[in-house]
């Protein structure tokens with residue numbers, strides 16, 4: 154039966170040869186006529202991969218989405234997209250986030266879908282999906298894979314990454330024996346799902362929910378919990394309704410939605426990576442998100458989620474405490490409650506009745522863990538276009554610090570020298586690493602939690618001020634200045650820092666200053682030469698030729714868009 158309102162009918166509804174071909178070939182999969190004729194076709198973009206452990210259960214999630222699509226009268230077609238494995242993919246998944254977004258966008262644009270369900274999980278797969286779906290702008294809804302169950306090391310609860318970095322330092326300092334270190338390896342990842350602290354995956358799942366792109370409650374349901382499968386089925390039902398309502402990402406991901414997401418990021422002590430991914434997603438729908446907006450909202454938004462690495466608990470506890478709906482309900486006075494969401498209702502309507510079940514995990518707004526949000530934006534002559542620091546995961550005694558730089562010209566240089574007993578370093582020094590930005594890394598790797606030199610670890614030093622143009626894992630902690638822009642590889646002032654220069658960090662004043670006279674910096678600049686390109690062919694060259702700096706989300710210049718630009722979904726012209 155022809156349904157002229159559906160985009161998919163350009164493929165399946167025609168009476169000409171093309172219509173015959175499209176129907177004949179889909180029937181090769183064993184579908185009967187009435188399985189797809191006249192029904193909305195729902196693409197299920199699946200970033201499942203056995204090489205991405207965080208997403209390895211998404212085939213099961215997809216089956217439950219399909220159940221919902223069938224029940225609502227739609228026709229589901231699951232399709233693969235690139236998967237980005239944070240632990241296994243080298244040199245860094247961030248190098249490939251934009252590539253994945255292009256894969257998602259072009260699959261949505263070129264295939265006969267009326268609506269799309271986006272299945273993601275591991276860090277970069279969520280922003281890449283949202284970027285691609287925003288650019289394609291067909292009705293879209295997301296299900297993330299959910300966090301793992303809490304890690305257990307004996308009777309101690311341990312969180313992905315966060316506790317690993319801590320134990321690694323203990324091991325390096327000789328305070329953890331070899332046997333315990335080996336035992337620890339099996340204790341962190343004991344179920345399906347993504348990292349279960351408020352790392353980048355949990356943060357970006359929370360951003361997707363705050364933006365209104367998931368059903369309420371999606372972000373925190375643990376991966377193995379049956380409620381995630383029930384939510385997946387409900388999502389499958391809902392996308393069919395969204396197609397009928399023509400509810401597209403451009404109607405949901407508005408400026409108000411992004412401001413809501415930034416507020417939530419600040420309130421949950423979210424990953425610094427959100428400060429890169431949100432501008433990239435917003436750039437696809439023509440919404441500018443300057444770093445100054447992040448800092449303004451950070452100053453006005455209390456920190457209320459007591460979850461590692463900024464707090465005490467894990468994502469499982471966060472779910473039992475009410476999850477993101479409880480946070481949103483708490484924050485409503487600060488949010489744009491009328492922002493539309495995939496449910497067809499407003500954000501405020503979605504969280505009506507949501508309550509906090511454990512006020513030690515999600516604390517009241519009037520008794521916050523911190524008066525300000527998790528992340529701050531720094532300015533100064535060392536970072537003319539800004540830098541990022543997660544104050545809730547930093548050491549209070551280092552938030553105002555002045556010290557002489559110990560400079561590493563690259564990650565390679567750092568690995569070669571940082572543990573050298575002869576390295577001239579003490580806990581007052583500022584560790585600086587160059588060539589970690591989008592072009593320098595390349596791909597802006599998560600190198601920003603520079604290792605504390607082993608000789609200082611053995612003296613009991615646990616944190617130092619560290620400065621780089623790299624990112625840091627959302628699971629990490631420490632007084633780490635990140636995303637320094639412009640990056641050193643393009644000649645930002647970070648490129649000019651030398652051993653012994655004095656650097657001043659003043660977080661309350663939002664300042665990062667290199668105390669070197671302008672004339673001396675000009676002299677050094679005249680001597681500076683850019684590093685040779687890391688790639689001269691292939692995708693790597695495309696990346697180097699087009700990647701933007703961190704404040705623009707490290708997206709490609711040619712992928713940014715917005716209303717009025719050529720971003721309509723493709724439709725066959727002849728059928």
Ligand code: FES
Pocket residue numbers: 207239240274275276313347348352354
């Ligand atoms: Fe995938 Fe941490 S490794 S979310």
